[in-house]
């Protein structure tokens with residue numbers, strides 16, 4: 001039994017090695033995506049059409065608006081008199097950004113209070129949103145520093161607030177603001193799933209297509225031995241892909257990893273097993289590699305659109321939301337975002353673990369049962 | 377089935393049947409394959425040879441009927457059978473992206489050949505297949521004959537008691553085919569029972585026993601000698617004459633003639649019994665003003681014999697099918 005299983009696993013690794021091109025592509029796919037998205041992050045959108053509602057109309061408020069202009073990100077094209085006008089301009093798309101300065105702006109600063117500035121951003125275009133938010137925040141910080149030091153020089157005896165300019169950004173149309181940082185972990189999970197399913201379905205269907213499956217079936221090799229031998233090398237590859245993506249993401253793009261990596265790797269196993277089970281299940285239905293690919297797309301398309309990778313689940317209609325919660329990727333995306341971006345631990349994620357483990361067990365059992373060690 | 381049968385026979389089946397929907401691929405086949413013999417399983421394309429072998433190897437379940445392989449019930453104990461048999465499929469089942477040695481090594485481990493013996497066994501197989509010096513070549517880069525011998529090596533690396541060969545010589549050049557049968561003899565001398573399917577009728581000469589299958593049904597089975605002796609009640613007469621068309625039409629209407637077949641320049645006449653002699657035929661042709669250059673009794677080929685077992689109605693289409701297959705391979 002040991003000889004059979006080890007021999008089979010060794011064979012799978014040799015075949016993978018012979019097919020280095022495919023494996024190489026798998027491993028580098030996440031990096032390619034990171035580079036593309038990372039490049040998008042760094043693409044600044046400048047000179048955004050901006051509508052200004054300056055209710056203060058003081059030298060102080062004009063100072064601040066000059067700072068916005070000087071940053072080159074904002075073109076103060078519209079000076080308006082009411083909030084409704086800003087709404088109209090942003091709604092119609094004439095302005096991408098709206099800036100609202102309160103009537104008591106100058107007074108607040110003189111009294112060493114915090115002055116609140118509202119920045120409205122049309123976030124339906126994430127590129128605009130990212131640029132606008134980053135620029136507005138930067139202006140707020142630099143401005144705060146300058147004003148705080150001025151306050152100290154005037155030394156009225158009161159301790160000035162550390163950040164006198166409070167820039168409040170409102171992202172319209174996309175309230176969760178699916179920013180690139182937010183999308184990356186989700187996309188990486190999707191690629192992990194995509195490559196894992198594709199490769200395992202391919203290697204199983206290939207045995208059938210080339211007639212070698214017959215030789216395996218007439219041999220004493222057991223069904224579960226065949227499955228394990230197909231799964232093990234793919235788990236190794238999946239982890240290698242994930243590790244490369246993480247290292248690259250952290251090193252090149254500063255993607256944070258706030259939670260426990262060990263937990264992430266542990267939970268990933270259940271996701272990987274589930275996707276491998278799904279891949280084998282596909283291979284029991286498909287007769288050719290081409291069919292396997294086509295079938296795989298039936299899984300990929302709903303997965304990428306409904307799992308929250310691109311659009312927040314909360315914003316989906318009820319039916320889509322129901323579907324979302326039977327897709328394994330949904331849970332994994334929440335896990336990976338939770339661990340990387342929010343730093344949450346198992347106390348929040350045990351439900352996800354349970355669901356993924358259940359899906360994994362069901363899929364692998366189903367695939368073993370469906371994988372008749374018979375031809376017809 | 378009587379107890380003693382199981383020990384004398386490597387394969388016994390009773391009413392073995394396989395249906396694919398409407399198609400009856402194998403129709404109540406009763407096989408008797410003795411231990412130690414070379415059994416040739418003959419039939420044209422689509423006759424049901426592969427399907428029968430697949431049921432015996434545990435690749436497919438029978439729709440109906442029963443079978444025993446090496447004393448084990450094919451329905452109840454397929455796993456026991458698997459350890460003791462070797463199977464070389466019509467498609468050779470080699471991993472093209474593995475080297476010669478890796479293929480052998482893999483199949484050895486599939487059958488749990490112990491590590492100590494494995495190296496020796498692989499070496500033997502490499503020598504047998506005449507692949508010395510090519511151990512590191514990818515199977516994809518081997519030509520037909522080598523691929524075939526490597527596939528044979530892979531299927532016997534665990535020293536099976538019974539070896540199934542499904543069209544082992546299909547698509548292989550004549551020299552390789554001869555070499556291959558030499559290898560099969562050697563295996564047979566070692567005591568391995570061999571079951572080989574083929575649609576090359578001439579390969580029947582290599583076998584101890586023969587089974588003929590046509591449209592899923594066994595038409596005849598027995599030792600080669602027996603079959604040859606009993607098959608034909610009539611005889612085969614070879615004729616060369618001119619013009620051939622008229623001669624053929626005339627012969628077809630001649631009483632006592634069962635079948636008229638043209639092979640290139642010669643006409644084969646199979647008679648219904650011994651009453652029509654070559655001399656008679658020559659006389660009748662001459663009377664018809666046909667120019668006869670040769671008429672003589674011929675040794676019936678295996679194809680003639682096979683045909684003889686098939687109902688009259690099917691003979692013409694079977695001949696045509698066999699002819700097409702022959703031509704395709706040339």
Ligand SMILES: Nc1ncnc2c1ncn2[C@@H]1O[C@H](COP(=O)(O)OP(=O)(O)OP(=O)(O)O)[C@@H](O)[C@H]1O
Pocket residue numbers: 376396399400401419420421422423424425426427428466543575
């Ligand atoms: N899996 C299958 N599904 C449906 N029909 C099948 C299947 N396998 C075989 N058949 C049909 O059963 C019949 C017997 O096929 P089989 O492969 O056993 O013939 P064969 O004697 O091996 O012929 P060949 O010389 O072409 O290998 C054919 O009509 C074939 O089309």
Ligand SMILES: [Mg+2]
Pocket residue numbers: 425426427466542543
């Ligand atoms: Mg066949």
